[in-house]
Amino acid sequence: MTRILVVAPSWVGDALLSQPLLTLLKQRDPGSTIDVLGPGWALPIFRRMPEVSEAIESPFAHGELALRKRLQIGRNMRARNYDRAYVLPNSFKSALAPLFARIPERIGFVGESRHLLLTDARKLDARALPLMAQRFAYLAAPRGAAVEGALPNPRLRVESTERNSLTANLGLVSPSRLVCFCPGAEYGPAKRWPPQYFGELAAALAAEGNTVWIVGSSRESDIGEAIRASSAGVALNLCGRTTLDQAVVLLSAADMVVTNDSGLMHVAAALDRPMVALYGSSSPAFTPPLSARARILKLDVPCSPCFKRVCPLGHFDCMMKLMPGRVLAEIHGLAEIHSHPAT
Numbered sequence: 001m002t003r004i005l006v007v008a009p010s011w012v013g014d015a016l017l018s019q020p021l022l023t024l025l026k027q028r029d030p031g032s033t034i035d036v037l038g039p040g041w042a043l044p045i046f047r048r049m050p051e052v053s054e055a056i057e058s059p060f061a062h063g064e065l066a067l068r069k070r071l072q073i074g075r076n077m078r079a080r081n082y083d084r085a086y087v088l089p090n091s092f093k094s095a096l097a098p099l100f101a102r103i104p105e106r107i108g109f110v111g112e113s114r115h116l117l118l119t120d121a122r123k124l125d126a127r128a129l130p131l132m133a134q135r136f137a138y139l140a141a142p143r144g145a146a147v148e149g150a151l152p153n154p155r156l157r158v159e160s161t162e163r164n165s166l167t168a169n170l171g172l173v174s175p176s177r178l179v180c181f182c183p184g185a186e187y188g189p190a191k192r193w194p195p196q197y198f199g200e201l202a203a204a205l206a207a208e209g210n211t212v213w214i215v216g217s218s219r220e221s222d223i224g225e226a227i228r229a230s231s232a233g234v235a236l237n238l239c240g241r242t243t244l245d246q247a248v249v250l251l252s253a254a255d256m257v258v259t260n261d262s263g264l265m266h267v268a269a270a271l272d273r274p275m276v277a278l279y280g281s282s283s284p285a286f287t288p289p290l291s292a293r294a295r296i297l298k299l300d301v302p303c304s305p306c307f308k309r310v311c312p313l314g315h316f317d318c319m320m321k322l323m324p325g326r327v328l329a330e331i332h333g334l335a336e337i338h339s340h341p342a343t
Contacts, residue, residue, distance in 0.1 A: 002029050005077070005085040005103060007094050008038030008046065010062065011186070012244070012263030013287060015042045016270050017133040018088055019154040020290075022051035024140040025086075027152075035080070037073075037097060044245035045267070048156040058097070065093050074100020086139050087118065107139050132287050153290045154270035158252040166249045170241065175211035179331075180251055181235065182259035182268065183227060184220035188309025190281035191261050193319050195223050199230025200324040201258065205331070206234035210256075213238050215247050215264065256331055265289050276330045280318040281306050295334050297322060 004025060008015055015038065022034055035054045036046045046055040058073070060066055074097040083105060085098035090111030098106045099117050107120040115121050120143055129135045129147065138147050167174055183198050185191035202212040212231070214224040218240030228237045242250060248267055251257060257268040257275040261282045268275050269289035277289050279298035283305040288296065298304070304318040311318075 002032040002084070003080060003082045004032055004034045005080075005082045005098060005101070006034060006036045007058075007085065007087045007089065007098065007108075008036050008042060009088050010039050010042070012042055012045060013266040014088075014132065015045045016154045016156075016263075016266035017131075017287065017290070018136045019049055019051070019270070020133050020151040021086065021088075021136040021140050022049060023152040024137055026051045028140070035082075041244065044243070044248070045156070048158070048245075048248065050155070050157060060093075067096070070096045071100050073097050074102075077101040088136055088139075092117070109135070109139075130285060133290060151290070153272075153292075154266065155272070156248060156252075156267065156270045158249055158271065162249050163253050166242075166246055167253070170238070172213075172236075174253065177210045178254050179205050179210045179212050179256045179258065180254040180268075180273075181212060181214045181227065182216060182251075182257060182262055182264035183214060183223050184216040184239075184264070185260040185262040186219075187262075187282075190306070190308050190311050190316070190319075191279075192223070193260055193278045193280070193322065195226035196230045197322075197324045197327075198227040198258070199232075199235065201327055202227060202231035202235035204324065204328050206231070212236065213250065213254075215239065215242070215250055217244070217247075256335065258327065258331070261287065269294055274334050276327055276334060278319070278322065278327070280304065280316075280322075281308055281311070283307070293334075295330050297327060297330055 033053045034051055036052050037056045037058050040057045043055040046052045078101050082103045085103040085106045087095045087108035090109055092112035092114045095114045095117035106118045108118050109124045110121045134147050137151055181198055205212055212235040214227055214235055214237045216239035221240040224237035224239035228235050251268050252271045254273050257273045259265040261279050265277050269291035275294045277294055277296050284296045299318055299322050301317045
């Protein structure tokens with residue numbers, strides 16, 4: 001039995017985009033065991049992936065070297081007798097634990113002069129592999145082989161009993177038609193559709209008989225409250241009331257998701273929820289939601305994508321000119337498609 005370690009990326013969205021790699025590894029070696037070494041906040045995501053046997057915490061702050069601690073983690077993993085490691089982050093430090101664990105095959109992209117840490121250091125051809133998911137998946141193939149065909153989409157497991165238990169614990173009533181908003185974006189405000197627009201959209205959706213829940217972390221509580229207030233109270237602010245794992249469960253109940261380009265966007269895609277994804281400073285050409293049920297809305301203003309955390313020009317046209325009425329029309333179109341599937 002082949003034992004594989006995957007050193008995971010740090011962002012929740014990137015964690016989902018790494019799942020096609022895991023799926024391909026399993027398809028090529030069904031008897032393999034795949035463990036993931038990743039930051040604590042991403043482990044709930046990996047534990048819901050059917051390909052993952054164990055999710056192991058990498059207890060490092062962003063940018064922290066902690067050489068002695070990495071040496072200890074590597075030594076602790078030696079007894080697991082891994083055959084191969086896939087190092088997805090491009091940093092020097094991310095390749096240290098597999099080296100210290102004495103894993104014989106260590107595969108990853110060239111980055112930060114880490115040739116000596118990897119046994120198979122590959123040069124990235126960004127033009128041939130424009131999507132992040134493709135770049136991760138490329139590492140699953142033998143060296144020099146191309147990524148062929150469509151990638152498998154990410155998929156997360158959620159049981160109906162989990163949904164029922166969580167909604168009861170939160171004092172929620174499961175609605176007949178649920179729209180979930182994901183208004184956060186950890187990277188920065190240039191990726192966030194204005195809260196007042198979310199509020200206007202919530203009011204319009206509620207007038208049509210929909211229930212609206214706002215889902216996010218405690219860091220987005222103020223955004224959720226601004227949306228609730230601008231919706232005249234019809235949107236329920238759940239930001240900060242759930243863990244990430246519980247947010248996954250809530251999103252699995254949604255009939256529709258409206259989201260910024262964020263980690264929860266990729267979660268909703270992996271749950272196969274109908275979705276309207278709003279892009280401002282970032283680009284769907286790099287990290288789109290991997291789902292056939294996703295619609296992307298992005299204005300082609302001249303300055304977008306700029307990939308900045310904050311609008312460098314001050315006008316924020318890429319989001320300010322994307323009006324709630326247009327998003328509502330997109331929701332209607334998407335709902336029509338999925339209520340009357342092609343035969």
